[in-house]
């Protein structure tokens with residue numbers, strides 16, 4: 001199977017090339033030429049397999065230049081004892097109609113591990129397959145969860161280095177601790193003076209700097225990105241939608257072939273898009289509920305067909321969804337309207353900050369997606385409500401989705417639905433404690449453990465006492481020097 005850019009269908013590349021390059025040369029995102037089919041018979045067979053075997057089988061349909069043996073080896077390494085639940089992505093049932101898909105049992109306690117534990121294997125193999133002799137340096141600007149998940153995924157992976165920049169004024173205490181205590185020989189972490197935009201525009205400028213790229217190339221390195229525009233990050237996410245469906249059938253909650261809705265806390269639109277791809281392949285999924293916080297640009301888009309990023313940016317208690325430009329939406333546009341129209345929308349977006357979908361594409365998207373949002377107060381209420389009604393503790397991102405699901409059911413009635421849970425509540429312990437109405441504690445992790453009766457996840461438990469390896473902070477114009485020094 002070949003891949004092409006969302007902005008130009010005429011030039012094709014292999015899966016390995018798409019993963020090695022990350023972004024297409026025209027600025028578009030790589031998508032497969034056709035989606036492989038998933039028949040009910042196959043789904044039934046997948047239901048008998050464990051998570052790594054499901055992953056190898058499903059990813060194999062997209063990666064013709066990888067052998068099943070290779071993919072099975074990668075899946076065994078990516079989804080093993082680095083997760084604290086043998087099911088890897090377990091499904092819990094809140095009631096007859098509601099399942100929670102927990103995607104946070106990996107090493108950083110957030111859903112990005114599902115893709116970033118797999119990406120390094122796919123990427124390093126892709127470099128070999130495409131004949132790339134240089135080593136790859138992964139460059140990340142992070143507002144929180146991605147940086148840590150990428151560090152854990154790439155640490156000590158041969159032939160790679162990873163440099164992560166986080167805004168000095170703009171990550172949570174826990175997120176910062178997770179990064180500055182990172183272990184591994186090939187990792188580098190630094191704060192950047194300023195906010196996330198300063199860090200991100202610094203990194204973007206480096207990606208566009210030819211002279212810098214040439215200088216690194218002389219030293220045997222090239223730069224790549226681990227953010228969710230890479231096909232190698234999206235693909236592993238398709239797996240857990242299919243896996244969750246299998247688990248609902250296995251638990252006797254759903255008949256094979258019956259429709260299942262999914263409600264997803266959304267930022268960059270990568271997670272929810274992977275679910276939609278699974279539906280397009282043939283998974284009997286119904287609708288995808290796209291849940292946003294106060295940054296509700298997607299809610300408005302799904303209501304009006306107009307995407308407009310010209311609006312205030314809100315800092316919320318679900319920070320991984322504080323996003324105004326959802327880059328993976330481009331892949332959905334391409335699937336609905338093709339490369340010409342997508343290029344047009346994307347140039348409107350970069351020129352004016354907005355674009356308006358044509359009616360046919362909007363109608364098609366509305367059939368499969370519904371958008372809803374809520375603010376921080378409603379998020380806190382939902383954490384408290386679910387905990388007292390079901391004795392189930394949710395993180396703020398998951399609670400946004402749970403709230404949106406409740407309001408949707410008020411209007412549309414109750415259908416079997418998977419609520420996609422993207423972070424451990426312990427990762428946001430202070431906010432979750434206050435949502436439960438508990439006083440702020442010196443040690444929020446311990447306080448939340450005693451309030452909930454749940455154990456603190458091991459990766460977070462020892463953080464406060466782990467040695468800090470990366471205390472430095474650079475000015476926004478000092479990023480290149482730091483990278484050069486690290487790769488020397």
Ligand SMILES: *Cc1c(COP(=O)(O)O)cnc(C)c1O
Nearest residue numbers: 145267268269270271320422423
């Ligand atoms: C990244 C993230 C999201 C948003 O996922 P997208 O793929 O960007 O839509 C939601 N919740 C958590 C906890 C995250 O880390």
